[in-house]
Amino acid sequence: MSDLLRIEDLHTQFHVHGGTVKAVDGVNLTIPARATVGLVGESGSGKSITALSIMRLLEKNGRITQGHVWFHDRDLIGLPDEEMQDIRGNDISMIFQEPMTALNPVFTVGDQIAEAVRLHQKVDHQAGLNRAIEMLRLVGISDPKRRAGQYPHELSGGMRQRVMIAMALSTSPELLIADEPTTALDVTIQAQILKLMRNLKGEFGSAILLITHDLGVVAEMCDSVAVMYAGRIVEQATTEELFASPKHPYTQGLLASIPRLGKKQERLHVITGSVPNPLAVPPGCAFRPRCPIKAPRSDRDIPPLTANGSAEHLVACWQYE
Amino acid sequence: MAQVPPLPIGGATGGLPGAGPGQLSVETTVDQERAIAQPGVKADELAGAPELGFWKLAVIRFLHHRVATGALLILGVIVVAAVVVPIITGNLYSIQDYRHPYKAPFQSFQHLLGTDELGQDELARLLRGARVSLMVGILAVVGYLIIGGGLGALAGYYGGWLDNALMRFTDIIISMPFLLVVIAVTAATGGVRLSTVIIVIAATGWFEIGRLMRAQFLVLREQEFVQAARALGASNTRIILRHILPNALAPIIVSATLGVSGIILLEAALGFLGYSIPPPEPSWGNMLQNFEEYLLSDHTYLVIFPATALVITALAINLVGDGIRDALDPRQR
Amino acid sequence: MTFYLVRRVAIGIFLLLLMSAIFFTLTRITPGAPVSVGENPRIHQDQVNRRLHSLGLTDANGNPYSIPESYVRYLGALVHGNLGDSYQYNEPVTTLLMQRLPNSILLLGAALLVALGIGIPLGIYASTHQYSKIDMTTSIVSYIGVSIPSFVLGIYLLLIFAVFLKQSPLHWGFPLFGMHTGGVDDPLDLLIHMVLPVTSLAILQIAIFSRFMRASMLEVLHQDYIRTARAKGLAVERVNYKHALRNAILPIITLVGIAIPQIVNGAIITEGIFSWPGTGQLAFGAVVDRDYPVILGVVMLVAAGTVLFNLIADVLYAVADPRIRY
Numbered sequence: 020m021s022d023l024l025r026i027e028d029l030h031t032q033f034h035v036h037g038g039t040v041k042a043v044d045g046v047n048l049t050i051p052a053r054a055t056v057g058l059v060g061e062s063g064s065g066k067s068i069t070a071l072s073i074m075r076l077l078e079k080n081g082r083i084t085q086g087h088v089w090f091h092d093r094d095l096i097g098l099p100d101e102e103m104q105d106i107r108g109n110d111i112s113m114i115f116q117e118p119m120t121a122l123n124p125v126f127t128v129g130d131q132i133a134e135a136v137r138l139h140q141k142v143d144h145q146a147g148l149n150r151a152i153e154m155l156r157l158v159g160i161s162d163p164k165r166r167a168g169q170y171p172h173e174l175s176g177g178m179r180q181r182v183m184i185a186m187a188l189s190t191s192p193e194l195l196i197a198d199e200p201t202t203a204l205d206v207t208i209q210a211q212i213l214k215l216m217r218n219l220k221g222e223f224g225s226a227i228l229l230i231t232h233d234l235g236v237v238a239e240m241c242d243s244v245a246v247m248y249a250g251r252i253v254e255q256a257t258t259e260e261l262f263a264s265p266k267h268p269y270t271q272g273l274l275a276s277i278p279r280l281g282k283k284q285e286r287l288h289v290i291t292g293s294v295p296n297p298l299a300v301p302p303g304c305a306f307r308p309r310c311p312i313k314a315p316r317s318d319r320d321i322p323p324l325t326a327n328g329s330a331e332h333l334v335a336c337w338q339y340e
Numbered sequence: 341m342a343q344v345p346p347l348p349i350g351g352a353t354g355g356l357p358g359a360g361p362g363q364l365s366v367e368t369t370v371d372q373e374r375a376i377a378q379p380g381v382k383a384d385e386l387a388g389a390p391e392l393g394f395w396k397l398a399v400i401r402f403l404h405h406r407v408a409t410g411a412l413l414i415l416g417v418i419v420v421a422a423v424v425v426p427i428i429t430g431n432l433y434s435i436q437d438y439r440h441p442y443k444a445p446f447q448s449f450q451h452l453l454g455t456d457e458l459g460q461d462e463l464a465r466l467l468r469g470a471r472v473s474l475m476v477g478i479l480a481v482v483g484y485l486i487i488g489g490g491l492g493a494l495a496g497y498y499g500g501w502l503d504n505a506l507m508r509f510t511d512i513i514i515s516m517p518f519l520l521v522v523i524a525v526t527a528a529t530g531g532v533r534l535s536t537v538i539i540v541i542a543a544t545g546w547f548e549i550g551r552l553m554r555a556q557f558l559v560l561r562e563q564e565f566v567q568a569a570r571a572l573g574a575s576n577t578r579i580i581l582r583h584i585l586p587n588a589l590a591p592i593i594v595s596a597t598l599g600v601s602g603i604i605l606l607e608a609a610l611g612f613l614g615y616s617i618p619p620p621e622p623s624w625g626n627m628l629q630n631f632e633e634y635l636l637s638d639h640t641y642l643v644i645f646p647a648t649a650l651v652i653t654a655l656a657i658n659l660v661g662d663g664i665r666d667a668l669d670p671r672q673r
Numbered sequence: 674m675t676f677y678l679v680r681r682v683a684i685g686i687f688l689l690l691l692m693s694a695i696f697f698t699l700t701r702i703t704p705g706a707p708v709s710v711g712e713n714p715r716i717h718q719d720q721v722n723r724r725l726h727s728l729g730l731t732d733a734n735g736n737p738y739s740i741p742e743s744y745v746r747y748l749g750a751l752v753h754g755n756l757g758d759s760y761q762y763n764e765p766v767t768t769l770l771m772q773r774l775p776n777s778i779l780l781l782g783a784a785l786l787v788a789l790g791i792g793i794p795l796g797i798y799a800s801t802h803q804y805s806k807i808d809m810t811t812s813i814v815s816y817i818g819v820s821i822p823s824f825v826l827g828i829y830l831l832l833i834f835a836v837f838l839k840q841s842p843l844h845w846g847f848p849l850f851g852m853h854t855g856g857v858d859d860p861l862d863l864l865i866h867m868v869l870p871v872t873s874l875a876i877l878q879i880a881i882f883s884r885f886m887r888a889s890m891l892e893v894l895h896q897d898y899i900r901t902a903r904a905k906g907l908a909v910e911r912v913n914y915k916h917a918l919r920n921a922i923l924p925i926i927t928l929v930g931i932a933i934p935q936i937v938n939g940a941i942i943t944e945g946i947f948s949w950p951g952t953g954q955l956a957f958g959a960v961v962d963r964d965y966p967v968i969l970g971v972v973m974l975v976a977a978g979t980v981l982f983n984l985i986a987d988v989l990y991a992v993a994d995p996r997i998r999y
Contacts, residue, residue, distance in 0.1 A: 076903050078895075079803075100909075108906030115904075120897040124996055125919050135905040170995040186905070519938045520972055523960050525699060605822040609942060612824055613960055631828050631946075635836050643832060647825045655820040 022089075023226050024050040024073070024111075024194055029086035031065075031072045040297040042068040042081070044250035047324065050194065055220065055227040057237040057258070059273070060247035063294050066230045069247070070196045073228075074113055075103055090194075109139040112187035112225075116199035118179035122171035128179075129155075129167025132186045139190045154185035157222075158215060177208035184215065188223055195220075196228045201236065213240060234277055238262060243331075246270050249295055249305035252324055256332040266327055266334040268310050304337065314338040401667040408663020411656040418653055422470035433464040434620045445641050456642055457630070465622040466649055472616075472623040473653065476538055476607045477600040483542025484599055488549035489592065495550075496557025497580055506554065510547045518545065519609055526615050534617045537610060541603055552595050556588035563587075590668040597661035601654040608650050624650045681987070685980035692976050693751075693969075697744050700965040756973065757966040761959070766970035769955055774974075777951030780944065781936050783871045785929070788878030793925065795879070796886025800894065800921075801913050811883055818880030823939035827873035827946040834869060870947040874939050878932050885928055889921040896920070923994050930986030934979050 031043035043065045050056045060066045071077050073088050075095060088095040090111065095103065115121045123131060132154055133147030142150070148167065155163035158181040171179055180200060187195055197216065201209035213236065220227060229240055237244050238258060245255040246267065254267040265271045275288035292309040295301060301308060304317035314337035316322070324335040403409055426433070437443075437451070437459035445454035445462065453462040495503040525540045560566060561584060569583045610616040611625020619626055627646040634642040738746065750757065756766035799808040821829075893899065894917050902916040903909075943949070945957030952971060959967035991997045 074904060076900055104906045104908055106906070107904055113904040115897060115901065117897055121901045123898040123902065123916050123920070125923070125994065126916075134902075134907070138906055172996050183901070186901075518934075519941060520956065520975060523941075523968070525696075601820065605820075605825075609822055609824055612942065613957070615960065628825075628828065631831075635831060638836065640832055640836055643828055647828055650825060651817075651821050654822075655817060658816070658820050 021052055022049050023052040023091070025089040026069070026073070027087040027089065029069065029072060029088065030084045031068050031077065031081060032084050033081045035080065035298070038298045041250050041300070042297070043072060046252055048245055048252065048255070050226050050228055052193070053224055053226050054242045055229060055240055057241035057244035058228060058230045058247060059232065059234060059237055059244060061232060061294055063297065064247040065250040066247045067198050070113065070198050070228065070230055073196065074107060074111065105139070108135045109190045110192055111194045111196065112190065112192040113196040113198065114180070114183045114187045114200050116202050118176050118183055118203060121183055122179055124171055127168050127170055128174065128182045132182070132189050135186055136189050150189055151185070154189045155182070157219070158182070158185045177204055177212065180204060180212055181215065184212070184219065188219055188225070191223050192225055194228065195225045196230070198230045199232070202231070202233070216240070234273060246273070249300060251305070251321070251335065253306065253336070254334045255324065260329070260332055266332065266339065267336050268312050269306050312338050314340070316340065398667040402663050405663045405666060408659055408666070411659035411663065414652070415656040415660060418470055418656070419474060422467055422474055425467045426464070426471060429464055432461055433468040433622055434460065436460055442639055453645055454641055457633070462642065462645055465627060466624070466645055469622045469624045469627060469646065470649065470653070472534065472621070473604045473607060476534065476541070477604045479538045480541040480545065480603045481596050481599045483538065484546040484549045485592070485596060487542065488546030489553050492550035492553025493557050493580060493585070496554035497561055497576070497584070503554070506550065510551060519606065522606065522610065523613065523615055526610070537607060537616050541606060545599070545603070549592060549595050549599065552591055553588060556591065557584055560584045560587055594661055594665040594668065597664055598658060601657035601661070604657070605650065605654055678988070681984050685984060688980060689973070689976055693748070693973055694744060696969055696972055697747060698740055700969055756970040759964055759967045761962050761964045761967070766966050769967065770952060770970055770974055773950060773952045773955050776949065777940060777944070777953060780867065780870055780874070780949055780951055781940055783867060784874035784878065784936055785932065787871055787875040788882055788932070789929070791875070792879040792882025793886050793922070796883035797890055797918065799883065800887045800890035803891065811887070815880035815884050818876050821877070823873050823877055824942035824946060826876055827870065827943050830869045830873050831946070870943050870949050874936055874943050877939065878936060881932065882925070882928065886921065886925065889924055890917060893917045893921040923990065926986050926990045926993060930983045933982045934975070937975050
């Protein structure tokens with residue numbers, strides 16, 4: 020499989036009152052064409068910032084300080100703004116966590132979808148609107164013609180997320196970045212949206228970078244998965260491999276904290292402590308304060324992400340040195 | 341009723357933009373600042389530490405704000421001069437030096453800022469006027485706090501008809517030209533005594549603080565710590581005074597501070613129209629009453645001094661108020 | 674919508690009645706106020722009585738009406754467009770108001786348009802160029818702007834343009850205290866006379882509008898849907914001027930509704946300072962001379978105008994914002 024997107028040593032920093040936050044601190048990640056890759060981590064682990072860095076949509080105080088994002092053979096990081104705009108929404112689309120606030124309240128949903136189509140496919144207003152209606156039908160919205168003329172506040176949360184998906188896929192992008200697409204939705208709606216994404220992926224052939232904190236979603240959707248902690252990827256493997264034999268203590272902790280049906284457990288595992296203060300990350304391995312193993316070198320040096328077992332299974336922990 | 345979104349200006353509880361759940365907050369909270377101040381100590385452990393309490397932190401933050409601190413110094417000088425100097429100079433402001441009317445400023449130490457058409461010392465009158473301005477400003481704001489704070493708190497806490505009546509009444513008064521209302525009421529009550537002016541301003545201007553207090557109480561009465569106090573059997577009075585009020589204070593303090601400058605300007609306008617303290621007692625407003633005469637006869641300093649004193653004072657108070665706002669709510673800005 | 678409008682108009686009328694009652698009562702309980710008109714010792718008591726009667730204060734026998742009685746009479750006359758007679762001008766208040774209203778509308782309208790025309794673009798620019806020199810300057814100037822009351826500003830303007838620059842070529846012929854002599858027949862003269870009063874009224878509103886617009890834009894620019902629009906591949910300018918502006922400018926409608934009474938507030942003194950023959954100047958004079966029927970008339974006029982403009986602002990808001998339905 021050819022690589023669609025390759026992130027190399029990406030560093031993204033935020034200047035805040037009181038210091039610099041290294042939100043993304045040397046991330047390497049590859050997304051093959053048509054694959055679904057999961058990016059898992061707690062709030063503040065840097066997974067959303069990684070996605071926004073790919074799209075170059077960081078807030079003003081955020082800056083990509085180092086690294087490359089290769090899309091085919093173009094480095095998105097150095098790209099002029101105009102060329103980046105051509106890629107956004109056209110080759111790479113993104114859907115966000117909050118369907119309630121991600122749509123502009125003063126424009127109809129049809130107009131908002133059509134805007135992307137008109138922009139990238141250079142078609143007229145009517146053609147854009149027709150495409151929007153077609154997309155609304157594809158994402159399973161009944162009476163799409165009427166819905167296209169409605170405003171976001173007239174739609175439910177699940178429907179708005181469908182609209183977001185319709186908007187993102189309307190230009191048939193090669194890569195869809197989905198940042199917690201189901202987190203804000205009811206459980207039943209979540210399942211519907213995930214199913215919809217799977218189906219549409221088959222239809223459009225887009226690769227998906229799925230950002231989530233929900234390992235259940237990963238198991239259901241992803242071919243491979245990367246686990247992020249404090250701005251770095253700590254483990255990466257195919258989904259089956261990761262679930263079958265997690266290597267990093269953090270991944271092990273995450274998996275152990277999922278309640279399982281049919282398996283008798285004394286009590287649910289809890290990872291003690293909390294994510295380090297982003298302004299004062301401890302030296303060495305960021306997970307050390309919470310780590311049950313505390314490998315010898317981890318208090319001084321940051322462990323590199325290296326192959327362990329197979330070439331596909333990467334882990335960053337000194338215990339495997 | 342129209343659901344008009346609140347205006348973003350001066351909202352005391354503006355949410356942090358761009359920091360939804362699951363995203364890295366790019367602004368630090370008080371907790372984080374504490375964590376920075378004392379690395380290695382968790383915020384929770386420090387929350388009860390008196391040496392870095394909310395108010396102390398606020399003072400520290402205020403003093404770091406250079407412009408606000410400078411404004412506070414200027415304001416301090418004005419207040420001290422207004423309070424102390426007239427005690428020493430006595431009734432100098434009303435002594436008419438018939439030999440020296442319209443004496444130009446910076447010519448002699450006897451009349452440093454010159455004299456007016458009656459030979460009254462301009463500097464002494466300015467300082468005496470500052471007294472009037474500050475007194476009206478402070479007393480009327482106290483009135484705002486008593487009326488607006490009290491009614492706002494009750495309306496926000498109990499809701500119901502009181503709340504409805506208050507909000508509707510506020511709607512009317514806020515939509516009226518304040519100056520006209522005050523003039524009409526002052527005119528109607530026939531008084532140009534200072535006490536009348538203060539009472540009328542307080543009685544017609546408390547609405548903003550009333551609304552603010554109501555909003556604070558509406559939010560706070562639903563908070564867990566209030567529910568907890570209620571569950572423990574605390575009386576309404578105790579809940580209002582001990583649990584909600586201290587937490588509602590921050591925006592009220594800011595609004596009250598800014599209110600003082602608003603009142604000073606209003607009193608000046610009233611004095612200018614002859615509806616505040618009458619001559620010979622000087623106020624910055626009534627010192628400007630004869631501005632046409634001064635301008636036509638080229639005695640511009642008699643216009644410049646009181647007008648500028650007014651603007652500097654109002655500006656200094658506003659800057660201090662904004663400094664307090666920033667100090668109390670570091671998330672703003 | 675119709676129901677909402679009817680309800681709003683009904684509330685508006687109720688408010689006007691309430692206010693008129695309050696102010697009417699206040700002017701009547703003032704000790705001796707209307708009598709002072711006839712207190713000149715050289716005037717015969719009969720003349721005073723006739724005068725009081727003609728002012729509608731006493732009945733044909735010279736007995737004063739009670740407050741409720743005279744209020745009802747006042748309202749009855751009000752329905753017929755009669756607000757009573759001015760003590761000072763011996764003319765119906767309605768006539769006085771109608772003579773001067775067009776002048777005020779011209780001045781206030783110009784001030785509002787100037788304020789919107791400068792304040793909004795300035796605020797937008799400041800928000801999209803946050804912390805730039807223009808943003809900083811706008812912030813500082815608007816900060817000072819809100820700390821200067823319009824009457825002080827008016828005096829400063831007179832000082833600068835009509836006194837300091839009197840001998841200089843910069844003095845564009847601003848008369849110190851004049852009214853436009855040629856009226857609408859001489860637009861240039863009118864315009865010259867409008868510059869200073871409009872400036873002194875508009876600066877506060879420019880400060881308010883630009884600050885508000887900046888804050889509103891900044892808030893909108895942090896919304897998720899702005900990121901969505903950027904993620905679609907739209908250029909920054911298009912996101913700013915289409916997606917953000919459309920949302921940020923909505924509350925301005927409400928702000929204009931609030932600004933109108935503020936401008937009227939300023940106009941009372943500004944018109945007086947610049948001798949602009951409008952309703953404000955009339956009020957200014959009436960306030961100084963304690964001409965209660967005129968004060969009451971101006972208050973009622975302004976109150977009615979305020980209620981009307983707030984209603985218009987709310988309706989406009991509902992039209993402009995698809996989220997609002999009545």
